[in-house]
Amino acid sequence: MEGHPYGYNIPISEKTKAVPWEEKVRVIEEVKSDFRFKEYLFGCLNCGVCTASCPSNRFFDYSPREIVQRFLEEDVEVLYDMMHEYIWACSQCFTCWIRCPFVNNPGGLVAIMREVAVRNAFEATKDLLKPYGRVLLKVMTTGNQLSADMLQPDFFPDWGPKMADNMENLRAKRMAIPFDVGKSVKTAWEVSLETAIEMYTIWRETGIFEMLEKLDPNLYNVIMDIVEENEERYQELYAEEE
Amino acid sequence: MGHAKLDSKWGYTSPGGLLRYPEEPPFPVKEYDAHYDHIFEMMEELEAKGEILIHRITEEHQPVPVYTRTGRIKLIPTNKLWHHKSCGQCGNIPGYPASVFWFMNKFGLDYLNEPHQTSCTAWNYHGSGTSNPVALAAVWLRNMHQAWKTGYYPLIHCGTSFGSYKETREQLIMNKELRDAVKPILKKLGRLTEDGRIVIPQEIVHYSEWVHAMRYRIAELYQKEGKAKGIDVSNVRVAIHNACHTYKMIADDYPYDPEVFNGQRPAASTAVMQALGAQVVDYSTWYDCCGFGFRHILTEREFTRSFAIQRKLKVIYEEVKADVIITHDTGCTTTFEKNQWIGKAHGMYYPVAVMSDVMFAALACGAHPFKVVQLYWNCSSYEPLLEKMGITNWRELKKEWEDTVKYIAELEKAGKYDQLMEFFKEYDLYEPYSRTSTGKPKASATANMPLFKS
Numbered sequence: 001m002e003g004h005p006y007g008y009n010i011p012i013s014e015k016t017k018a019v020p021w022e023e024k025v026r027v028i029e030e031v032k033s034d035f036r037f038k039e040y041l042f043g044c045l046n047c048g049v050c051t052a053s054c055p056s057n058r059f060f061d062y063s064p065r066e067i068v069q070r071f072l073e074e075d076v077e078v079l080y081d082m083m084h085e086y087i088w089a090c091s092q093c094f095t096c097w098i099r100c101p102f103v104n105n106p107g108g109l110v111a112i113m114r115e116v117a118v119r120n121a122f123e124a125t126k127d128l129l130k131p132y133g134r135v136l137l138k139v140m141t142t143g144n145q146l147s148a149d150m151l152q153p154d155f156f157p158d159w160g161p162k163m164a165d166n167m168e169n170l171r172a173k174r175m176a177i178p179f180d181v182g183k184s185v186k187t188a189w190e191v192s193l194e195t196a197i198e199m200y201t202i203w204r205e206t207g208i209f210e211m212l213e214k215l216d217p218n219l220y221n222v223i224m225d226i227v228e229e230n231e232e233r234y235q236e237l238y239a240e241e242e
Numbered sequence: 243m244g245h246a247k248l249d250s251k252w253g254y255t256s257p258g259g260l261l262r263y264p265e266e267p268p269f270p271v272k273e274y275d276a277h278y279d280h281i282f283e284m285m286e287e288l289e290a291k292g293e294i295l296i297h298r299i300t301e302e303h304q305p306v307p308v309y310t311r312t313g314r315i316k317l318i319p320t321n322k323l324w325h326h327k328s329c330g331q332c333g334n335i336p337g338y339p340a341s342v343f344w345f346m347n348k349f350g351l352d353y354l355n356e357p358h359q360t361s362c363t364a365w366n367y368h369g370s371g372t373s374n375p376v377a378l379a380a381v382w383l384r385n386m387h388q389a390w391k392t393g394y395y396p397l398i399h400c401g402t403s404f405g406s407y408k409e410t411r412e413q414l415i416m417n418k419e420l421r422d423a424v425k426p427i428l429k430k431l432g433r434l435t436e437d438g439r440i441v442i443p444q445e446i447v448h449y450s451e452w453v454h455a456m457r458y459r460i461a462e463l464y465q466k467e468g469k470a471k472g473i474d475v476s477n478v479r480v481a482i483h484n485a486c487h488t489y490k491m492i493a494d495d496y497p498y499d500p501e502v503f504n505g506q507r508p509a510a511s512t513a514v515m516q517a518l519g520a521q522v523v524d525y526s527t528w529y530d531c532c533g534f535g536f537r538h539i540l541t542e543r544e545f546t547r548s549f550a551i552q553r554k555l556k557v558i559y560e561e562v563k564a565d566v567i568i569t570h571d572t573g574c575t576t577t578f579e580k581n582q583w584i585g586k587a588h589g590m591y592y593p594v595a596v597m598s599d600v601m602f603a604a605l606a607c608g609a610h611p612f613k614v615v616q617l618y619w620n621c622s623s624y625e626p627l628l629e630k631m632g633i634t635n636w637r638e639l640k641k642e643w644e645d646t647v648k649y650i651a652e653l654e655k656a657g658k659y660d661q662l663m664e665f666f667k668e669y670d671l672y673e674p675y676s677r678t679s680t681g682k683p684k685a686s687a688t689a690n691m692p693l694f695k696s
Contacts, residue, residue: 035375035419036375036413039413039416053529055530055535055549055553056535056545058549058553059548059549060545091534091538091545092368093486093490093531093534094487094490094491095486095490095529095530095531097490097491098489098490111368111371114370115371115374117371118370118371118372125371128537128541129370129372129537129541131540131541132369132370132537132541134540135365135366135369135370135540136370136372139361139363139366143359143361144332144333144360145329145361145363145366146329146330146334147333148333148334150333156580158547158583158584159580159581159583159584160582160583160584160621162583162620163580163621166618166619169647169648172648172650172651172654173647174336175650175654175666176613176643176646176647176669177336177340177616178340178613178614178669179339179343179344179355180355181327181336181339181340181343181355182333182336182339182340187333188327188328188329188330188331188332188333188334188361189327189332191359191360192357192358194358195359195360195388198433199384201427201431202377202380202384202431203377205380205426205430206373206376206377207374208374208377211374212372215372
């Protein structure tokens, strides 16, 4: 069957077709077993307000209504297929959530689906998140997601010539801010070493490092080098203090 | 209307002290006392059971009451605040937090600005899916514990942190399994109270709510210092863009006010513009997001710029001819700011100045446009706005800033660190130093920064 008789206009991919039915059921059940699932989906009038107000719907073949409807119909094939690329169109603005008369949260469902797709190392996820590596590296190691030196003009040529001006004498510009914020270049602010160590513990205990290893082993190795180096440095400082 | 009118409406107070209602709902609300309040009631119950400790807003925080969407009165602490910074603001729009600190210094308020915090990491989660609710909750509770430990009340700078933290709070309160999952991690971090409780703040407060609560004091400062400098915002046309994660996530917990579009729009940002006397203009796509999209701004930029240009910038430029778009979140500011120039390629260039509410308010009150408000970083055309506001000496002020940057760069290049330190001693005295959690002032806010050690 190509696509879906009730409106999912994207043909079911060969990738999805090749996956055993039991595996597809397992993945969708993993989504449904998330404790948030029951808080995000109540029922659906099929009114389409969510899709009408969805920014991504204006530019992508993407509809939050479809996601809600497919879950209610337990349409495993389509839901599994959506988890390759479809769900990554969502811009996580949650306009669907505030507009829904039933207070469903389609954006929240997408968050769970993305998490499960990453955890199960979907190939599409690996490709889609490749350009996101810089943010992942930054957040996993420093606790900041964005720093001044990330906005390089060659990465953002469409942002115009002022970007190049901004990067000139960047260090001096950061130092010249007369408040104790934003003075560092490689982080948004100076995150203390002990705070970073606490964050690494959180990543370890909650399986985030494992998740990353499956997603991008090379990036994982780079991150772990920095993490271990910082942990050693912390141990040394701790020993010195004692 | 000032605070007094609001104060007189403090009617019923719940036994635990967290809920406050006016005698009558200030504007028509559906199920006015029934929707979101259960979260606060459950927080009280969990505290009574010894599961959580509520970091309460007290008199020393000088709280100001504001209405939320359901008519509940939310207390906005205005003093003794712990700044939960935003990676986007500090990293990309430094004039944004700097303007907040500038105001707090002007008002003589007590605050703590320290390095013992991470960002919320929620941008990463919404963009890449590489986190989970337990990790998000652990990061939030770790940061909130740090704030509680210092005795200062957390003020959240970022819209996404604010939305994520509100959502995480609801999940934690409603789900024992999440509390059970996060507690051992916090214990390992030493981030539970001595008797093993999770620390949850009474209210999660966004900086725009602080600006909202302080709007009359800001307006007074404008009259006293801004106008004296020849600044006048009464002819400035302002279009407001509310950030999705401030008011669409946990929608009931954000200010609405009967005097702001009859309570039909979020009140923060709009109300401060009204208090300053600027002309707030309404436009048809006020409800739309900016197009940031988390991962989209990095990896699907054609979506971000198409949406930003066609749904927001074009509409605001053509429909209401605004002089400035006022935002209150980093992502929105960046999206509108950085996606204007590319429109030239398709004859869709809509040059509108973009800045946050607090940056505009600081300008109105006479803050230095480059040294404090850091407009140097902005890509949108802010110059016509400065002219219209009466800040006609912006060229000299810009040169002053550029000369300072050049001087610092030259000294550093020449390795003249002693001279640089001397310069910063004077330069930093421009504003009082912020303090660390040890309570001791830093010798020099700049001299201790890692830049000099690398």
